[in-house]
Amino acid sequence: MRPLGLIAAFTSTLYLAVPAQAWNATGHRVVAAIAYDRLTPQARAQVDALLQKHPDFAALSGREAFLAASVWPDRIKGDGRFYDDTRPDAQPTTLLAGFPSMARHTNWHYIDIPFSQDGTRLKPAKSPNALNQLQRILKILGPADAEASYDLPWLIHLTGDVHQPLHCASRFSKSQPDGDQGGNLVFVTPGRNLHAFWDDSVGTETSDTSVDRLAAEITADYIQQRGARPRLTRGYRSTDPKKWVDEGFQLAKSEVYTFGTETGSREHPVGLPAGYEINARRVARVQMAVAGFRLADALNQRFK
Numbered sequence: 445m446r447p448l449g450l451i452a453a454f455t456s457t458l459y460l461a462v463p464a465q466a467w468n469a470t471g472h473r474v475v476a477a478i479a480y481d482r483l484t485p486q487a488r489a490q491v492d493a494l495l496q497k498h499p500d501f502a503a504l505s506g507r508e509a510f511l512a513a514s515v516w517p518d519r520i521k522g523d524g525r526f527y528d529d530t531r532p533d534a535q536p537t538t539l540l541a542g543f544p545s546m547a548r549h550t551n552w553h554y555i556d557i558p559f560s561q562d563g564t565r566l567k568p569a570k571s572p573n574a575l576n577q578l579q580r581i582l583k584i585l586g587p588a589d590a591e592a593s594y595d596l597p598w599l600i601h602l603t604g605d606v607h608q609p610l611h612c613a614s615r616f617s618k619s620q621p622d623g624d625q626g627g628n629l630v631f632v633t634p635g636r637n638l639h640a641f642w643d644d645s646v647g648t649e650t651s652d653t654s655v656d657r658l659a660a661e662i663t664a665d666y667i668q669q670r671g672a673r674p675r676l677t678r679g680y681r682s683t684d685p686k687k688w689v690d691e692g693f694q695l696a697k698s699e700v701y702t703f704g705t706e707t708g709s710r711e712h713p714v715g716l717p718a719g720y721e722i723n724a725r726r727v728a729r730v731q732m733a734v735a736g737f738r739l740a741d742a743l744n745q746r747f748k
Contacts, residue, residue: 478733494592500512544594545594549598579686582683582746585746599742612689665729
């Protein structure tokens with residue numbers, strides 16, 4: 445979700461549920477769990493060592509730190525140590541040991557690739573964005589990267605982000621000529637927007653037991669689907685973030701905005717068609733599996 449200002453400082457409450465953050469904390473932790481369990485021993489050892497150097501994960505280790513890192517870029521949106529660098533009057537906070545930057549980088553989480561269903565004039569996606577930051581990190585991340593312990597949580601998180609279709613698209617319409625901010629301005633239930641609906645589509649339980657169970661179920665279902673319908677999952681091992689984003693954009697058009705051109709309001713939301721929620725859950729589960737496999741492959745390549 446786009447920056448809405450939530451949650452206090454990043455503390456030992458790392459595992460508590462938080463408002464939807466694309467995916468929500470459950471989704472990001474599921475993606476991370478799938479990826480971590482597919483790391484090679486060499487990659488896992490190097491990743492574990494890097495996260496130990498990160499100031500916010502020093503007390504954690506191994507898989508626990510990896511899953512915590514998956515939600516860290518969302519947590520710092522409301523952390524007073526960090527500042528909102530997207531504001532024209534941004535005032536940098538004190539640079540703390542172990543951090544190359546105290547900026548929240550809220551515009552790194554998404555890329556607003558524009559499209560319209562009614563011919564509204566489009567505006568290009570702004571930069572920086574999720575795509576160019578993923579490309580930058582994947583280019584430099586590795587043993588020689590002096591900021592690898594900082595870059596790694598961003599890679600884990602942004603990989604999950606761009607596999608949520610609404611982090612790859614913004615619908616422009618006559619009623620919203622500046623775009624709908626990835627579904628944040630479209631309301632589908634009273635007080636709830638389309639983006640949050642998709643963030644929460646696989647659930648909100650964040651306990652280790654729930655995340656591990658969900659990750660195992662999603663992985664098993666995906667492997668079975670891949671074997672039965674290989675053409676539908678061709679390219680799932682791609683480590684090219686441009687492909688990830690392009691797929692997310694196409695899914696936004698084909699699977700998300702299937703209810704027409706309405707935008708609704710908090711008081712009078714758009715009615716979703718029958719079967720929409722079931723399909724959203726199906727798409728989300730596949731995307732989480734793909735994100736986890738791809739993240740593991742990217743890390744295994746970078747840390748041989």
